[in-house]
């Protein structure tokens with residue numbers, strides 16, 4: 212790889228040991244993937260935050276970095292942690308877990324990383340621009356930023372995103388380059404999609420087929436950001452999709468080369484069968500909405516549906532701290548809490564230790580959560596629309 216004089220100096224240790232180590236990692240990655248140079252990034256987003264995911268070795272690694280004086284060079288945001296950083300006690304997160312989680316947060320804080328703890332940074336303070344190069348690692352946020360915003364990032368791992376944050380650059384390969392952003396599959400959607408969970412089901416179905424390739428959708432209805440984030444998150448989880456195009460909806464769809472694509476249909480029958488596959492359970496002991504983290508519109512909808520209801524099972528709406536605070540001001544939090552639900556910030560059902568908290572069956576409207584809950588959290592899953600989940604939590 213060709214490095215600039217400044218990058219050479221970082222590699223030689225001029226900015227300290229951690230920066231040198233980080234530049235070494237980025238250079239190795241660049242060599243492996245055939246990058247010719249580094250490119251500056253506008254922001255980074257670091258996954259591997261929950262104590263449940265990274266454990267003691269991850270905590271020690273981060274504390275070591277912080278002790279050595281590591282500092283990020285670009286605005287860097289954090290993925291969800293393992294608990295609500297402020298209300299963990301009230302939500303009954305285990306104390307021992309909380310202590311470890313707070314050590315991890317402190318290490319990130321010392322490095323200058325913004326403790327946003329959200330998988331929707333684009334809704335909570337970090338919106339990249341079209342064609343901006345970034346280094347993000349949360350898979351649903353990668354799919355959203357590449358596809359819906361038209362920014363450019365690879366699916367970074369936690370360590371490579373952190374290295375990019377410290378150096379302010381990333382190797383120029385993969386989704387950063389025009390030639391790697393062309394579609395491989397044409398997904399023809401004839402099923403009627405109305406709810407976010409319909410988009411999650413479509414994403415789950417498509418991710419299984421296309422794996423890490425790029426789908427091009429036709430036949431989608433006028434979808435909003437909530438539906439598109441659900442679609443990308445599910446494809447990123449059941450497959451490894453980092454970028455998709457949707458005719459009339461995503462910015463790069465109009466330039467995409469549409470010849471010789473492999474064709475896949477998504478029919479009303481496929482939609483019904485996907486719901487059935489994703490939903491082996493019927494009777495959740497926990498319902499969680501907000502994967503990816505809920506927008507204000509989604510929180511408002513839950514509040515509307517819960518007005519005057521009394522839930523018999525716990526219901527969480529997972530979101531960012533910014534949205535939780537705004538929901539409190541708007542009175543949505545009060546309505547949800549009066550019904551027996553909670554707005555939970557900074558975490559989600561997958562990275563929180565829900566299995567340790569005694570839950571066995573979780574109700575979700577997210578294709579990503581439905582993919583991960585059985586393996587990561589030993590959960591049975593009920594999959595459905597928000598309305599169905601609220602009904603299940605009311606029984």
Ligand code: F3S
Nearest residue numbers: 330351502503559561
């Ligand atoms: Fe976000 Fe957790 Fe889903 S990190 S995308 S809410 S699995």
